[in-house]
Amino acid sequence: MIIEVKNLKKTYEGAVPTYALKKINFGVEKGEFIALMGRSGSGKSTLLHQLGLLDTPTAGEVIMNGINLMSLTEKQKSKFRLEKLGYVFQSYALLPELTALESVYLPLMLSNVSKKIYIKKATEMLKKVGLAERLHHLPKEMSGGEQQRVAIARALVNNPMILFADEPTANLDTESSKVILKLFRELNKEIGQTIIMVTHEPDDKKYVDRVIWLKDGAIEKE
């Protein structure tokens, strides 16, 4: 198993505490394409954040490839995020001042890869997602769908263990959404990329291998 989740809890303190996640247990195999689904407030995004090291659980463990994520220091988490994880967000999350190429090679630069190589790899990645003509364009010069593809290229450029996608098509029209989901499917099939995607679109089910349903912070069914 590439991911093991044991008794994961997330509680937000306050006058009235919020039990966002109430003891989650599940596992993910390498190469799986999983969708986390549920209503608004079900805890699906919260779960993704815990798994993706964007947040810290209140209790429980997440073990990825044998490493207990809770035991990592801040610096180690940074490194882990850089080298082993990739993210695609709902709002593309591109730096507005960087071109597509620059956005994509940024993680490689952070990994101290040489210039020659990072330019080559980033170019290849952008080709793969069908954006060979957009290498030197800024986000404002691209459509929503194109920007999201840049984000995907960036997320994959470091060959991450797991790709996390948080409502990746929520801001796209039907056509562009399809393109993105198909791309995910392709990546999953061709290179065996493990993908965990949060979505609220029931129709997205058909692209994934497994769906985990959440309700009120707990797994309803798988």
Next chain:
Amino acid sequence: MLISIKDLKKEFVNDEVVTKVLHGISFDIEKGDFISIMGPSGSGKSTLMHILGFLDKPSSGSYHFEGEDASKLEDDKLAEMRSEKIGFVFQAFNLLNRVSALENVMLPLIYTSKTKKERMEKAKHYLTEVGLEHRFGHTPNKLSGGEKQRVAIARALVNEPHIIFADEPTGNLDSKSGIQIMKILEDLNEKGHTIILVTHEKQTAEYAKRIIRLKDGLVVKDFVVNNRNIAKNGDELVK
């Protein structure tokens, strides 16, 4: 009698025009007197002071200083009188800026035959008399206006003159310092010094015991001051 002048006249001839400045002044000054010579501009008070101080000679009339007839004195004797018997205090203190208060006061003594030690003692004595015992080593730029005038007074005293002429001594000072200076002069007079004050300010003049008023070269009033209307500390000396 320290000074006795009778019918003192001073005329000035310029291009055949004769201008009479003093029309016949007579009065006596005793040792220990404190006299204010008052008068408006043009009354002749400066000329009178210069004659009394041996800085000028009268045209006619007699001037006896300590019994000696001044008109009969030779130039070098006059010079001696000026440097030894008269002390001047002016409106502009004009001390030597690079030497200390002490050295400024010692200056007039350089022409006498005293040793340096004696000169220093004397200078210290008079600086103490004017209340500057803590300022011996200060150079004038570190002294206030009032303090500088006090150094000038001490310098005027150091040769132990028989008479001190003070020409508008507070003219260049603020009210408070001016009052201080007048109190010092008052004090010195009480210790026995003879002082002649030339001023146009009534309140300054009334520190003296006797006022001689001049107008157009003549004495118009010569009276003993009864109610001394001197400015107490805190009042303004009228400018």
Next chain:
Amino acid sequence: MNIKTAFFLAITSIKRGNKGTLAMTILIMTLAYVNLVFIASIFGGIVEAINKEAVDNQYSNIVIEPAIDEKYINNKDAIRQIETIPKIIGVSSHYIDNPIVKYDEHKDNKDVKSSRWILKSINPPDEKKVTKIHESIIEGSFLETTDRNQILIGKEIAGGYGGDLDHLSLGVSVGDEIDVFFNNGINRSYIVKGIFSTKSTQADQMLFITKKEMESILKVHNWASEILVKIEDTGNEDVYIEQIRELGLKKEDIKKWSDLMGFTSGASKSFTMISIILGVIGTVVAGVTIFIIIFVSVVNKRKQIGILKAIGMEEDTIILYFVIQALFYGVVGVVLGVSLILFVIRPFFISNPLDFPVGWVSLKVTFNIIKISNLSLIGAALIGGFFPAYRGAKESILKSIWG
């Protein structure tokens, strides 16, 4: 920390960011820099002007005064030999007296004015090498060696030239006769040959007669109450003082002009203090400006920071990213500021010096001032940039991206 990435991001941010904001920020930094240098240099210029006045018209470089027990410097041989010391431009011996001067302004024996002033005797050709009084004549002319009954007076004594002590002046003009009563009792009359005006009230309160004349009154010969010495390299006085002592003037009191500056060195201390205070304020303002600019930038880029952290950028690298931008503004401000000062502002004031009461003032831009201003501005930029960057980088990823 990934320095390369921080630089990369900082450069693209500056290159592709809002040009208007960039221009304004650089403008403010440049102004802040010029402000720092200008204030310090003007005060430096004022102090320099004061010093120059004193050296030119009162003290020259070195003042030799008699030994503590003496009234005069009477080592004739030594006095003569001072001129032989190399790089000494001039030596001028003075006698000094504090006489009463009497003047009848309207020649009618009314309102005859008298007062005590400081009188010095000079040997005109020597004096010209040592002070600049001969260049400050506003009426009449300077003395000549053979003048016996001529006198040179300063504008404060003459009166009517708007001097500070006008109310104490005698009201004398060139051609008038004044009576001088020396301290030893001797009196003489002199015709005013010339009136001079320097920027120093002290210098303008002096009277000058020739050495020959004074010696006939004091009955001394080739002695001196003080000797002024002018050297080529102002600032190096100590070297010359040593050499002068070696000539035999061991007990004499020898001072350099800076020792004698009294009031004015107090003034220059005050000016220095004011200049430092204004400098600190200027630096703080520059720092706060950068702080605000970077703060705004950080707030605007909040989401981006979250994303960068999400993709694995370390907090340190993020902080560096902003600090480099701050540093950029600071450095450009310094470069433009230095150029502006050296090529525009300073030359302007050299050709158009400011007319201050104490002298003609230009900017005295020293290496020290530039160095300190550089450090201040860049330091302010670094500190001003660091704090908002630090705060921004420390925020949690979720908050940054989703608020």
